[in-house]
Amino acid sequence: MAEHERSGEPQGPRTGAPEKSSVGVHGITETVKYAREEMGPVRGVRTLLALNQVDGFDCPSCAWGDPPPGERKHAEFCENGAKAVAWEATRKRVDAAFFAAHPIAELRERDGHWLESQGRLTEPMHRAPGATHYAPITWDRALRLTADRLREMEDPNRAVFYTSGRTSNEAAFVYQLLARRLGTNNLPDCSNMCHESSGAALSETIGVGKGVVTLEDITDHADLIMVVGQNPGTCHPRMLTALEQAKRRGAKIIAVNPLPEAGFGRFHNPQNVRGLAGPGTQLTDRHLPIRINGDLAFFAGLCKALLADEEAAPGSVLDRDFIDRYCDGFEQAAEAWRALDWARIQELSGLSRRAIEYTAADGMNAANVIVCWAMGLTQHRNAVPTIREIVNFLLLRGNIGRPGAGPAPIRGHSNVQGDRTMGIWEKMPDAFLDKLRDEFGFDPPRAHGLDTVDSIRAMRDGKVEVFFALGGNFAAATPDTTVTEQALANCKLTVHVATKLNRTHLCVDGGEALLLPCLGRTERDLQDGVDRFVTVEDSMAMVHASRGKLLPGSPQLRSEVAIVTALGRELFGDALGWSAMGRDYSVIRRHIEHVVPGFHSFEARVAQPGGFMLPRGPHDSRTFPTATGKARFIVNPITAVEVPAGRLLLTTVRSHDQFNTTVYGYGDRYRGVKGGRRVVFLNDHDLHDLGLADGDLVDLVSDYPDGERRAPGFRATRYPTPRGCAATYFPEANVLVPLDSTAEISNTPNSKSVIIRIEPAHAPTR
Template identity: 65%
Template sequence: MPDSDRIDPVPTEVSEPKTSAVGLPGILHSMQYALAEMGPTRTAKTLSKMNHVDGFDCPSCAWPDPDRRKAAEFCENGAKAVSWEATRKHIGADFFAEHPVAELREMTDHWLEAQGRLTEPLLLAAGDTHYRPVSWKTATTMVADSLRNLANPNRAAFYTSGRASNEAAFVYQLLARQLGTNNLPDCSNMCHESSGSALTETLGIGKGSVTLDDLTLHAELIVIVGQNPGTNHPRMLTALEDAKRRGARIVAINPLPEAGLQRFRNPQRVSGILGRGTKLADRYLAVRVNGDLALFNAVNRLLVERDESAAGPVLDHDFIREYTDGFDQARAGWLATDWPSLQQQSGLDRHELEQFVDDVVSAKSIVVCWAMGLTQHKNSVATIREITNFLLLRGNIGRPGAGVCPVRGHSNVQGDRTMGIYEKPAPAFLDALRTEFGFDPPREHGHDTVDTIRAMRDGQIDVFIGLGGNFALATPDTAVTEAALERCDLTVQISTKLNRSHLRGGRQALILPCLGRTERDIRDGVEQFVTVEDSMSMVHSSRGRLPAGSDQLRSEVAIVTAIGDTLFGSGPDDAVAWRQMGNDYRIIRKHIEHVVPGFHAFEERIANPGGFILPNPPRDAREFKTDTGRAHLTVNPPTAIVAPPGHLILQTVRSHDQFNTTIYGLDDRYRGIHGGRMVVFVNADDLREQGISDGAMVDIVSVWGSEERRAAGFRVVSYETPKGCAAAYYPETNVLIPLDSTADVSNTPTSKSIVVRLEPQRG
């Protein structure tokens, strides 16, 4: 094998960053990747049905679909995600006989996933050097026996990625709870848990409060914070263009200037192909990494000051009086803040902040969108509470064109939480499960993702099951996580492709290959479909169109229900009819209808083109299901990570050629990086002060108390980012994130604010 397959590559070329996104290059890159992976026939069959009412939901991001679908209702990265899944390349027994696990561990993650789709169940038995095929019956019995023989149900952990459907997620949480545990960590714990924590406390529901129409038809000001939609949610650019053409203003707040928010060249418009496209952001605020809390504290203080000046009123006092509490305390907190500190922490001067407030005061309806640039800091929950304050002050909750918009990452991460994938379930949900299924679910809170790693590390977990995802690579403190997985007696990965987690298994490790979103799901001769929930609470169906890549593949639902059937049985006296649910997903949806609020007449409503929207009390009726029945204005003193002299604050980011831990290619053309991923973006002034030249090779060393972690072999790239800040790609830099460095309240890893220093490589 070439050395380049074993060593993460350093870029072969660095060019100037782009100032516009998509256009003809986006089309060409989509088609090149799709044709190479799928060929012309599969490309036509998949992309023509992607995100259409009679097709399948994109397995990538959770951006909502418009009512009126275009023929090509997908983006570049969505096309890559489908091509990655629907590839013609397959790997089976011959591949694993040829490659021992020790050799596969040396390969890059890009190489591992590029080998193709898994085609049959595989077992790495204790002491073995190679995975070998096993039957589904053997694999299912092994999992069921391991769970049955646990000394305590809490010695099992059931991880979920946001790719799982509503039906799969529901039966998965049911399996865990019938076993007797709430150990249901999921990818939301690492990404948007801070959003859910803050919004549940302040508004009474841990979801966004806007619809796609609020953005495209009604919002007068759209504020996009800590988000790069051009790479992570490219179809959002179309919605922003629609809003812009209608007259909305857009403000981008981010440490890095992102091409998609500068100018969008819509490939479905002539002006996007032949012209310059549409300028999106009217204002760009280059906030320091972790400076968003200070920024919104400053903005809220300015709003209060203007309201109390001769130019007032600026605040919506009727709304504040009728629907909120805590205003007097919050006002006192803002007026007690120190301007020099606010400016230093945010990296913005007062004039810039005043100009932004001018935009705010001029707008009757405001939406704030954010993603992981806000959710992965120690003060993330406080920051999102402060953004909620910002909207509440002018009544921007519960009216058209206004509200909170946390933009979720994976395609059904929000739906999985709705279905009960949560380590701290509400008592009402557990009561409904008991009524529906006749057993008493456990009430003790379980482990989230970080606590699951700690428990495995400490020898408190014997069985780990992963429903999708790449746990070893997605989580923080990579070396600790890998060692923790290896302490388990059995690890089970339900997967479509080979990844790092399969190579860091327990004493015994199973790989159970599952159908992809693009493939037909036939059970007992009847074609099944599943459902998903997008970022804006729309629930719709998804039906694969390709034949299964192997006759050994099973759906996630079928795999989970087979484990349940083997473990608990499915006779007339059994609490849960596992076998019946696995053969007919309508039975699962009927249970969901009885257990989960908002899913009444599920089967009938999901038949409607586009599906249906779930209730959202703040959006629908300005009702707030908090402890007081009112929205909470909160006090969030501004704080920010401070780096010692000679150090920087590093944020992890995605390249344009990846989605989460999946690396499609080695380019990030919007940032000018070609042929590799081992780069660190640093302000030019910081490089001069530290005597490091642009293009030099360095190790990145993170500092956490007395502990240090090292990521070696990165090329320095001088880049436009605030002084004292830096950025590098994950998952390569997840090794730098201490397991115990987490957000207050949400326990989310602080992947966006890591104190590091750069050490030049010698020789």
Template identity: 80%
Template sequence: MAEKPIKPSVSDVTSSGPEKASVGIHGITESARYSMAEMGPKRSLQTLLKVNHVDGFDCPSCAWGDPDPDHRKIAEFCENGAKAVAWEATRKRVDAAFFAEHSVADLRERDGHWLESQGRLAQPMHLAPGATHYAPISWEDALALTADRLLGLADPNRAVFYTSGRTSNEAAFLYQLLARRLGTNNLPDCSNMCHESSGEALSATIGVGKGLITISDITDYADLIIIVGQNPGTCHPRMLSALEQAKRRGARIVAVNPLPEAGFGRYHNPQTARGLVGPGTQLADRWLPVRINGDLALFAGLNRTLVDREDSQPGSVLDHHFIDRYCDGFEAAATAWRALDWSQIETMAGLPRRLIEDCAADVLAADSVIVCWAMGLTQHRNAVATIREIVNFLLLRGNIGRPGAGPAPIRGHSNVQGDRSMGIWERMPQPFLDRIRDEFGFDPPRAHGLDTVGSIKAMRDGEVDVFMGLGGNFAAATPDTQVTETALANCALTVHVATKLNRSHLCHGTEALLLPCLGRTERDRQVSGEQFVTVEDTMAMVHSSHGRLLPGSPHLRSEVAIIADLGHALFGDDLGWRGMRDDYAVIRRHIEHVCPGFHAYEERVRQPGGFMLPRAPRDSRTFPTSTGKAQFTVNPPTAPEVPPGHLLLTTVRSHDQFNTTVYGLDDRYRGIKGGRRVVFLNRKDLRDLHLHDGDLVDLISVNPDGERRAPGFRAVRYPTPRGCAAAYYPETNVLVALDSTADTSNTPVTKSIVIRIEPSGGGASV
């Protein structure tokens, strides 16, 4: 057996402080270095010149939208997009010989970065009960085994079907159809852990659980763009070029974030000579270093300021025509704002009243305002209330339903929004299920299924026999790591459809299958010819994706083919599974009849750039709520209780990762090199805790059901707000209790974890 690689020690990590500029030459060279190492020169050119082009494939990274076809660049990708493509199109392979060399026990000792760096899964693999190694299995036997276990369930609800947000529309539609044909709505997905709070808040207040803006709203129309709890420089780098265009037009940008982020500093656009050799464009005009989970208090303070000024100068601040015609609940909300205590707002927000009122002046000077946010808002206990308060803020001045204005939840995974449109949700509304019945001739189950947290609890409690994951890294993405891994091990069968080996594949049930699938970069040829798939970006644009590379192995099958073949193994050809596998246009014809907004799907998605789904509040200021109007809501500011000597921890991504995928051990923008087990601490907190920069510490979370410990982190002095700390995800998921979830949305609370810090016993690896 090959010798294990030596893991770097936390003591080897170096820290140089945060950068104040983003992208530029360094972004280009890093993209090229990573791509060449993984793909080689020819393959790099074949892939990178086709990313996000009309005749190419959709980037498998984030869900940021594409410019219209006439304005796309030759290199229409960012550094992290290049890494995501290279990660998928790598020349390295994980085949039968690899699994013969490495036992499951051996692989469990490796970190996630090493596992995914080994290459593409090359053939179906089976872990028999009691076996120590995965071994090859034929596709026919793998599908027959899965079908046998599913048909043998005492109750269909003893199966769980999880989905990653990288799954195409066609595969997602088939997947939910298969689960419901089996008889269950247990369809958890990554939305449950990221923007579920956004969907809940937006659905309740404006009647649509999606954002309302387009890229042109940012580049051409918005006067003020407020970016809250989002780090676009790392998580959505292509957004920076849109922000630069807005800045050149005269828009102002306000960044609300506990940590300083390079993406809000000077942006060196790699597509222009000015960006590469000039001073760059300063993006943020104002940075509000809000306390972790202080966003609700901040927006409540902004709303109080607007109402107070309207009270003193009637008719000069609020859009009463919009409020009276399109909204309900204003008087109750205004009464609540007038009663707020400023000292409470300042304490919770971690900002002085003066800074909040200065930001309100930016608002008053702007005709059109956009508020963008990401998981820095959605993963708190009060996340839904915070987003409702942002909707209040937009409603006060009529910033919904006109150009350059509206709410903008910025999604992560490239098709996470499309998955929901296709029916991947444990609580799809009855009209959707009725259309499934009418289209396919069976009555789908009506009882709500399990979300992600509910699925973990059910597996933990022995109530699930089969877990199937369509992409993703369930064990690494979810909270309460030890509980989740034990829960997966409680299953009789775990099945993972994946492109690469990851941690979840080693947290297996009594029996396990790994089913390797095509990536978005690869050609997908079926009986009727070469296929394309479709995705929906964060702006509700639906467009096609055409793979260009030859499949990485002759044993790979598309996600669509795997699901369709499993459907046929389960039910025969009752719903036309083979026809849908052979020609994806057949799936799209079914989607037309079932999914709202997808009429003439095939014709419209073949147009350059695709088509936009309808969103009534944007399109016609129509609000499909219970009253037919947008809803003002009352959201009293709240904050977690942090005992003396404790801190509030938020989780963040490094610049060298995307979600659970870690491309490298550096975080260039935060000045970290050589490791990930670091905790960022304010210098005064370090002093009060009798710690020094570089000390090795353990993080201990405080939960009603007991403490959880993450050992061996290096303390790094960093400009965080007093009383606040930050560390990388998923290394800190172990600290998040399974019962610690957001009100209403049930999203794990990974952004406000109460912790204490102790000197470490030492020895932890990165």
């Protein structure tokens, strides 16, 4: 069979002109159609009207902040958020009969979209060693089997506990407690693959590993908003409403991104008649088509230009009072900027000196500046230096510690920031571990554990026996797909707490695997006869409650909290109070109060409409808990990926019909793609130089010292990318990313800068 027939993907993507505006009537019709097909009309409307409401449930999609309670619309969601809800609340089911009819080998031939579109998992399933099918297993047997395999290990560090960013605060807290009670800090999570670089850079420069900007800072106070390495129209669509509010107030918005995106054009706000019937709001004042991985050089150029203007007219540009009172390292950084060569800056950034100086002038004329970014910056070799240079740019004019100013890493998954706050990190500081010890009466391990990339290496090398995943699609989200799938298959036992079937669940060889079906964000969580709620933290450090409204998709579904606490009780007995925590989540929140800073009076404060904000010292009081007690200018030598002649630099992107690894359909309306995902976007000059025509079928090949990797059967598509730069979809291109190609310091995979060559298509192979 051809690959598209095995996967379920239609034969051959078709491409047309990309859209230059976002949302509007088309977005509404797509939302309604999708919700009706998956949930049914009445159930769909009832469910969507509870989405992101004060007494409803938090969107299981992105981590964008919610407006204040009194300002929320009845339809407080975007197209992709509605699809995420419909995908979870679907009426389709994957039960024991499905697994009996489909051997694992057959399911491996299907792609991720087909697997997830079959519906919700309904009961625990077990793949016995060497078995060809998953078969039903009781909850008691599944938990006992997991506990037995964990006890059999000679070293607790031979277990890995992975966490998805959708996991609630309560589930994340008991999960990290279980791992540390077992004796390991092997707690990789999806942050390792996305914003780990942001956390490393911000911790070093301002002392807080997360953004310090609020939604109100963007909508009400910022004069200049720079959106860098981020596509809000697809990845964080509700951000467009906030940008529109800022724009109508008079803020300037600059997009810095290799590709033009529909979300940078006219926004047709579906919440009002003017947005739907009128011409829409042109959101960005300027789009800078930066070279892939040219952001470090660009921000260094901004700093150089600001410094030059200050030295030409002392006291007119830089905030010297702020720099002298709150910062250190300025003189060393200034010396480095003076020495930079403009020709080198232009070469690495792909932007002209005039464009950079013009942008610097915008920064100089703006009283308050916010820089937003996402994974377009974080997944490069020099990601941490790049984000440190963004902080340098903000510090020069005191753009941290006042309304409307600061760094704003925009997180991709709904509680990925909260999971880290709760202790899901392989390198939690001793202060957290000390409080955990004092609260629970055991001494947690202190040696740092494995992050995501190091976990794959350890599994590959036979050093991991048990892999436990609390949500997520590990094999699809991680780099070096072939290596990762085999690494998972090396484990004696893999355990997956999940709502739907995905490709990770099929990475089995001689070992055992368990599928443990859990409640989704949309569903009621009844424990001890009482409806329970959980909490999440958004990108703006707001903590709020989430309450599911739908009846569970199966009587056998359990909450993530219930699954983890039941396993804790099976492993250790009830000395730590696992049973009480599983029955009543307020018990967990009382423990969190005592362990996690900023959560005092947790239960009372989260009961307030909209929840509460965690402390943000750099923003609120200009306190910087760094190594020096001050915000730090850091010298970052400018670098970029050197691409050999005849090669291109590839970045990965999401389609508009996708969230993370979940693909809702085979199209990308905003980029003009229909009926498939295996397309590679190329500059017209590069197509000509490679002897290709628009529509030719090609293979993408990455050639690194450890060998060649090939992604076959992509359609070359003319697109306005910078010359020498190409783009294609994640996760299809993950096979091209070497496991050992990671960012300095953060160890994040370099998925946004992959050196490739393009060849005429070979016979397609998986």
